[in-house]
Amino acid sequence: MKRYISIRAKFITLFVLLITIPFLISGISTYNKFAEETEKNSRAYSMQIMNQVKINLENTIKDADRITVAPLYNEDVLRILEKHSYEEPGEEKLIPSAEITKMARVAASLTLDQPGIERMIFFTGDGIMYSVEEKLTQRYWNEKGNSWMQEVLDAEGRLVIIEPHETTYYKRSERVISAARALNHPATGQSIGVVKIDFNMKELEALLSEVWLSDNSQFYLTKDNGELLFPDELVNFPDTDPGDGTIDWNGQTYLYTTMHSKSTKVNIHGLIPMADLQRGGKEIVGFTILISVISLIIAYLLAIFTSERLVRPIRYLQSRMRRVKDGAFSERADLSLMNRDEIGQLAQGFNLMVTEVERLVKEVYETKLREREAELSALQSQINPHFLYNTLELVSMQALKERNLEISDIVASLGKMLRYTVDKQERPVQLKEEIRFVHAYLQIQLSRHGEKLSSEMYVDPSFESCLVPKLLLQPLVENALEHGMGNSGLTITIRASVLDQDLLLTVQDNGVGMPPQRLLEVREQMLCKPERDGSRPKFGDTLKGYAIKNIHHRIQLLYGVEYGLSVESDEASGTLWRIRLPLRWGELECTM
Structure with missing residues (x-):
C-alpha cells in the first residue's frame, strides 16, 4: 500500500521546488547567456575598433605611398637625384644651396597638411641627404646604422613599412616608424635615390591610443613577418597567431582577435582577459544565489501559513465532484467560497465543465440534425x-x-x-x-x-x-x-x-x-x-x-x-x- 502523504506536505514541497529550481536554472542560464553575449559583443566591439584602426592606417599608408611617388614627376628632383646617383658615398661634398632649397621646397609642399608625417628625407647615391629641417638632420649619410636601406632597395620601388628603429641621420638620435621607397628614374629605370618618411610618433600614438577594450586588454600591430610595429615598448606578446578565439598565454585565458590589412601588410591584434569579461557574470551569479536563498525561505513560510487555507477549498470542491459523479449534473461549486487563485480557477473550470457536459447532452438532437444537413x-x-x-x-x-x-x-x-x-x-x-x-x-x-x-x-x-x-x-x-x-x-x-x-x-x-x-x-x-x-x-x-x-x-x-x-x-x-x-x-x- 502506498504511503499516504497529505496534500499540505505536497504543497510545501511543490512550492519549494517551484521556487528553487527555476531560480537555479535562471541563474545558470543567465550567467551562461551573459558570458556568451559578453564575449560576442566584446569580439564585435574589438573588431569594430580594429577595423577603424585598419582604415586609419591604410589611409595613412596611402598618403605615404602617394607622397613618396610624387617626386618622380618633378623634373628638378629627378635632375638633382640623377646628378648624385653616379658616385659612391664617400667624402663630404659641397652641395649647391639652390639644390638644397629646391629639394626642401618639394619636401615641404608634399608634407604640408600632413600632421602624421614628422619629416621627409631624400637620400642620394653619393651619400647626400635633403630635408626640410636642415638644422635637425645631418647633411650626409652612410650605410652604417641604416640597415633598413637594403630592404628598401630590394623592394625595387615598392613602398616598405619599416619597424621602429634608431635613426643615425638626425643630429639627435630618435626612434621612429617609417615608410620608404627606392626612386627609379621613369625613363631609364635606374635607381637614383631613396625617399623616406618618418611618421610623427605622437600622432601615431594618439591615433592608436583611442583603442580601449578592457582595463587589462592589450592592443598591438605587427608586420607579416611577425616584427612588432606598435607599441614600441611592448616586449611580451604571443609569438604565434592562433586565429580568432581564446588563447592561453602567461597563465591566463584571453579572448584573441586579429585583423589583417592587405594593402599595408600590417596585422592588428587584440587580447582581452576572459577574467575581465566574466567579472560581471560572477556578480550576477552571486546576486542570483542570494535572491534564491531569500525566496526559498519566504516560500517555506508562505507554504506553512497558507497550506490550510489552500486545502479547505480543495476539500469542498472534492465534495461537489462526488455529487456530479453520482449523476447530479446540476451541481455547481459556490465561487464565493473560493479565493481568487488557482483553486478558484479550478472551481470555475469545474463549473464550466459540468455546464459543458449538460450542454452536450442537450445538443444530441441538434447534432443529429446537423448530420442530416451534412x-x-x-x-x-x-x-x-x-x-x-x-x-x-x-x-x-x-x-x-x-x-x-x-x-x-x-x-x-x-x-x-x-x-x-x-x-x-x-x-x-x-x-x-x-x-x-x-x-x-x-x-x-x-x-x-x-x-x-x-x-x-x-x-x-x-x-x-x-x-x-x-x-x-x-x-x-x-x-x-x-x-x-x-x-x-x-x-x-x-x-x-x-x-x-x-x-x-x-x-x-x-x-x-x-x-x-x-x-x-x-x-x-x-x-x-x-x-x-x-x-x-x-x-x-x-x-x-x-x-x-x-x-x-x-x-x-x-x-x-x-x-x-x-x-x-x-x-x-x-x-x-x-x-x-x-x-x-x-x-x-x-x-x-
Whole structure:
C-alpha cells in the first residue's frame, strides 16, 4: 500500500521546488547567456575598433605611398637625384644651396597638411641627404646604422613599412616608424635615390591610443613577418597567431582577435582577459544565489501559513465532484467560497465543465440534425458538370471543321452553363433558371445530334418563380440522351404542372425505353441510400443510376419522404421521370 502523504506536505514541497529550481536554472542560464553575449559583443566591439584602426592606417599608408611617388614627376628632383646617383658615398661634398632649397621646397609642399608625417628625407647615391629641417638632420649619410636601406632597395620601388628603429641621420638620435621607397628614374629605370618618411610618433600614438577594450586588454600591430610595429615598448606578446578565439598565454585565458590589412601588410591584434569579461557574470551569479536563498525561505513560510487555507477549498470542491459523479449534473461549486487563485480557477473550470457536459447532452438532437444537413450537402456536392469539358472539345472540333457561325451559339450556351454551375452556393433556384440551364444544354446537344434530337418545354410562366433544387432536371435530360437515343431520333419533353398543391415536373422521352428488369433495378437503386465515401461523380459522366439516386435523396433530405423522384418506362414508348416538390416561392409556400 502506498504511503499516504497529505496534500499540505505536497504543497510545501511543490512550492519549494517551484521556487528553487527555476531560480537555479535562471541563474545558470543567465550567467551562461551573459558570458556568451559578453564575449560576442566584446569580439564585435574589438573588431569594430580594429577595423577603424585598419582604415586609419591604410589611409595613412596611402598618403605615404602617394607622397613618396610624387617626386618622380618633378623634373628638378629627378635632375638633382640623377646628378648624385653616379658616385659612391664617400667624402663630404659641397652641395649647391639652390639644390638644397629646391629639394626642401618639394619636401615641404608634399608634407604640408600632413600632421602624421614628422619629416621627409631624400637620400642620394653619393651619400647626400635633403630635408626640410636642415638644422635637425645631418647633411650626409652612410650605410652604417641604416640597415633598413637594403630592404628598401630590394623592394625595387615598392613602398616598405619599416619597424621602429634608431635613426643615425638626425643630429639627435630618435626612434621612429617609417615608410620608404627606392626612386627609379621613369625613363631609364635606374635607381637614383631613396625617399623616406618618418611618421610623427605622437600622432601615431594618439591615433592608436583611442583603442580601449578592457582595463587589462592589450592592443598591438605587427608586420607579416611577425616584427612588432606598435607599441614600441611592448616586449611580451604571443609569438604565434592562433586565429580568432581564446588563447592561453602567461597563465591566463584571453579572448584573441586579429585583423589583417592587405594593402599595408600590417596585422592588428587584440587580447582581452576572459577574467575581465566574466567579472560581471560572477556578480550576477552571486546576486542570483542570494535572491534564491531569500525566496526559498519566504516560500517555506508562505507554504506553512497558507497550506490550510489552500486545502479547505480543495476539500469542498472534492465534495461537489462526488455529487456530479453520482449523476447530479446540476451541481455547481459556490465561487464565493473560493479565493481568487488557482483553486478558484479550478472551481470555475469545474463549473464550466459540468455546464459543458449538460450542454452536450442537450445538443444530441441538434447534432443529429446537423448530420442530416451534412449528408444533404455531401449529396449535392456529388453533382459536378464534367461534361462541359467534352463540350469544349466539341466546340473546338466544330470550329476547325465547319468554320461557320454555329459555333457562336455553342459558345453562348456553354457560357450560360458555366455561369450557372460555377456558383458553388447550395441554395434553391428559380425554376426559370433551371429551365434556362437545360435549354443551354440542349442547344449544345442539338449541335451534336442535329435533326435526330428535338425538345419541347411546357412551363407556364406562373411557375417560373417557383424554387427548386439546383441541377435537378439536367441529369435526367442527359440520362435520356445517353440511354434513350435510337436510330429514329429522340424527342425530350419537359412539363411543369400542379398536383395536390405540389409542383410536378416531368422529363419524358420517346426513346428506346427500359426493359422491365432494368426498370426494376433503377427503382431499387433510387431507394438505396447513397454511399458517403466523399467521392463525387464528374458532371456529364454516364449516370448508371448514381445521379438519379442523388436527385431522389436530395429531394427527400430537403423536403421529406413524401417528395422525390419516380420513373415509368416502356420499350415501345420511352421513359417518363416525375419529380414532386413542394410548391414554394421565396420563403413562403404557394397556395393555389
